[in-house]
Amino acid sequence: MHRKLGADFGLTARMFLALFLLAVVYLAFVGVLLLLHVSIALIVIVVAVLLVAQFFYSDKLVLNSLHAHLVTAQQQPELFDIIGRLCQITDMPMPQVAVIPSPVPNALATGRNPKHAVVCVTTGILTQLEPKELEAVLAHELSHVIHKDVKVMAMASFFATVAALLVQSGMWFGMFGGFGMGGGYGGGRGRGGGASEGQGMILIILVAAVVWAISFVLIRALSRYREYAADRGSAIITREPAQLASALQKISGSMNRIPTRDLRQVQTANALMIFPAVHMGKGSLAEMFSTHPSLDHRLAKLRELEAELSR
Amino acid sequence: MGFLDSLVGRTRLPKPNEDKVFAMSTALITLQVSASLESTGKVGVVFKALPAGRFDQLMKDTVGMLQVQDTTAPGDALKVEEIKDNLGFEWMVVSGSDFEGLIAALHGVAQGLIDEGLGDCLLASVFPFKQDQRKVYFIYGYKQGTFYPFLPNGDHLRDNAEEMRLAAIVKEDLPVEPNLSSWFPLWGVPV
Numbered sequence: 081m082h083r084k085l086g087a088d089f090g091l092t093a094r095m096f097l098a099l100f101l102l103a104v105v106y107l108a109f110v111g112v113l114l115l116l117h118v119s120i121a122l123i124v125i126v127v128a129v130l131l132v133a134q135f136f137y138s139d140k141l142v143l144n145s146l147h148a149h150l151v152t153a154q155q156q157p158e159l160f161d162i163i164g165r166l167c168q169i170t171d172m173p174m175p176q177v178a179v180i181p182s183p184v185p186n187a188l189a190t191g192r193n194p195k196h197a198v199v200c201v202t203t204g205i206l207t208q209l210e211p212k213e214l215e216a217v218l219a220h221e222l223s224h225v226i227h228k229d230v231k232v233m234a235m236a237s238f239f240a241t242v243a244a245l246l247v248q249s250g251m252w253f254g255m256f257g258g259f260g261m262g263g264g265y266g267g268g269r270g271r272g273g274g275a276s277e278g279q280g281m282i283l284i285i286l287v288a289a290v291v292w293a294i295s296f297v298l299i300r301a302l303s304r305y306r307e308y309a310a311d312r313g314s315a316i317i318t319r320e321p322a323q324l325a326s327a328l329q330k331i332s333g334s335m336n337r338i339p340t341r342d343l344r345q346v347q348t349a350n351a352l353m354i355f356p357a358v359h360m361g362k363g364s365l366a367e368m369f370s371t372h373p374s375l376d377h378r379l380a381k382l383r384e385l386e387a388e389l390s391r
Numbered sequence: 392m393g394f395l396d397s398l399v400g401r402t403r404l405p406k407p408n409e410d411k412v413f414a415m416s417t418a419l420i421t422l423q424v425s426a427s428l429e430s431t432g433k434v435g436v437v438f439k440a441l442p443a444g445r446f447d448q449l450m451k452d453t454v455g456m457l458q459v460q461d462t463t464a465p466g467d468a469l470k471v472e473e474i475k476d477n478l479g480f481e482w483m484v485v486s487g488s489d490f491e492g493l494i495a496a497l498h499g500v501a502q503g504l505i506d507e508g509l510g511d512c513l514l515a516s517v518f519p520f521k522q523d524q525r526k527v528y529f530i531y532g533y534k535q536g537t538f539y540p541f542l543p544n545g546d547h548l549r550d551n552a553e554e555m556r557l558a559a560i561v562k563e564d565l566p567v568e569p570n571l572s573s574w575f576p577l578w579g580v581p582v
Contacts, residue, residue: 082445082508092399099398154547157578161478164575169439169514171405171534173572212479227400309400316402319441319512390445 083389085316091308098302099236102295106239109291118284120246127241135234139176139191139198148178148200159206162215163199166222170317175199175225185209185331187354189221190230197225205331213327216318217354223313229306236302240295246288250281296369303371311378312385321385328382331355332375404511408536409501411566415518415529415538416494418564425560428520428527433486434493435519435582436500439512440481450481453503457485457496469496474581480514484582501533515575519582527557529565530577537568541576549576 113120134141142148153160159177167174175189175197185205191197199221201214209217224230315321332355356372367374373381396403422428440446450473457471469492474482485496497516504510513533520527528541540557542550554574558567568574 082441084508084511087399087401092401095399153576157547158478161576161578165478165480165514168532168573168575169404169511169534170402171532173570174575211477215479223400223402226397226402228397229400232397232400306400309402313400313402316404316511319439322442 083391085312085385085388088308088312091305091312095302095305095309098298098305102236102298102302105291105294105298109239109243109287112287113284116280116284118280120242123242123245123249127238127245131234131238131241135192135230138230139196142188142190142200143178143198146180146200148180150176150178150198156206158211159201159214162211163218163222166215166219166317170222170226172222172226173197175222177201179203179206187217187221189224191225192230193228194225199225208330209327212318212320212323213330216314216320216324217327217331219314219317220310220324220354223310223317224306226313227306227309229310232306233299233303237295237299240292240299243288243291243295247285247292250285250288300369300371304367304373307372307378308381311382315382315385315389319389321382321389325379325382325386328355328375328378405534407501407505407510407513407533409498409505409510409513409533411536412497412501412516412531413494414565415531416491418529418538418561419490421561421564422520422529422557426522426557428522428557430490431519431521431526431582432488432493433484433519433582434497434516435482435484435580436497436516437476437480437482437514437577438504438509439514440475440479441509441512446481449503449507449509453483453500456499456503457483469493471496476579476581482581515577517577517580517582519580527553528577528580528582529557529561530575532568532573532575535568535573536566537573538565539568539574541574541580543576543578547576547578 143150151159156177156179163177164174172194175191175194176199178198178200180186180200180202182202183204184202185208187199187201187205189197189199199218201218205214205217311321311324314324318324353372355375356370367377372378395401419430454471454473457469469485469487472482472484472486474484476482483500485493485500487493487496501510501513501516504513510533515533516531518529518531520529526543528543529538530541531538538561540554542554542557544550561567
């Protein structure tokens with residue numbers, strides 16, 4: 081009897097913890113704002129509109145910013161065959177497929193749900209990987225789609241974006257001294273003159289800055305957990321984690337050889353990539369602020385999965 | 392995919408739906424009468440192959456089981472062919488004169504994989520037919536539990552009009568895949 085990879089309880093627990101802590105930070109943030117009688121309705125609306133727009137146009141935004149173009153089955157027959165079979169075996173609709181003309185080997189998936197998903201690969205990855213390795217990478221990307229990562233990350237970063245905007249616009253208004261008027265905050269209601277209102281605003285900006293900083297670390301942690309989850313998804317779909325490990329090694333190897341000028345072009349969509357295009361230093365502190373786990377950690381995890389399947 | 396699954400990023404492969412494949416035996420008559428399709432005496436089942444060592448014994452047992460299956464009628468013995476394609480998928484192509492026997496063979500292969508805990512790996516089974524000079528395929532997707540026609544027409548092109556017509560003809564006999572975007576092609580099918 082062959083083994084099946086089930087849920088990773090450690091990973092699930094950490095994911096819940098990150099989400100729970102984010103919720104705590106966000107609730108505290110909203111609580112403090114209510115306590116100080118600050119209305120941030122306008123900022124919340126602005127951020128909501130921004131995120132909803134980003135959410136609905138995530139596929140087009142990414143395609144445009146990366147100069148990716150959609151391709152047809154006639155243009156990329158093998159790529160379509162691999163993705164088609166993965167979709168059939170996972171029972172999901174065929175995503176749109178796009179290619180980025182870049183020698184840097186990388187891949188990403190975006191779109192708000194499986195029906196509007198786009199899977200994107202660079203020409204570099206098509207030439208450098210064997211079909212089975214490419215299949216493992218594409219299974220990783222489809223796992224991001226199956227897990228609805230765009231949706232989860234958009235929701236998780238909602239109040240962090242509010243806090244960030246609050247800090248930024250607060251500083252901007254602070255420089256001009258006028259907090260109560262014209263700005264994004266409905267003013268400190270029930271408060272007295274300009275001086276105390278100014279102090280209140282400084283407090284709010286401090287609180288928002290703390291919320292921003294903490295949620296930044298938590299969101300990055302969540303992003304790394306989702307990478308592990310997509311790696312596991314790839315192993316569940318292909319049953320060959322070693323192929324993904326081999327692909328990651330190849331990708332990271334040529335990453336370090338390619339000049340940074342080339343890498344900068346793909347920086348915007350870093351969080352969505354199978355491997356971060358921006359080189360990350362070794363050491364746990366750097367990893368804490370990174371969207372992706374380090375290569376060593378991912379390879380170690382994939383080796384565990386391979387051992388589990390071969391048992 | 393439940394809400395909780397996507398919240399914690401868990402991939403679950405759908406369970407294979409194996410028994411609807413038998414619907415093909417009744418659809419055959421409709422296809423013969425209304426679309427002048429004739430069986431080629433072959434069927435194929437395609438599934439994801441595992442790396443060497445994790446798979447070999449099962450494949451040996453499966454081939455053995457299929458060859459034993461028809462000892463009662465020696466003239467009708469099934470022939471089994473194992474083919475590995477360039478995408479790393481394994482094909483079992485079974486040939487024999489009795490259509491019911493072929494479907495039973497497909498059932499045997501699928502059930503063997505499911506019993507081994509490898510039901511996840513099942514992709515599709517393929518029924519090739521002759522229509523005049525060309526080949527017409529009906530594909531059964533195990534994860535969807537539905538059939539759809541596949542009519543290759545040149546290099547990565549399909550005869551969509553005839554596919555739609557065939558789907559309409561058999562819709563009483565077969566569970567036809569309602570979602571057209573899930574009519575996945577199998578280019579270069581070795582059946």
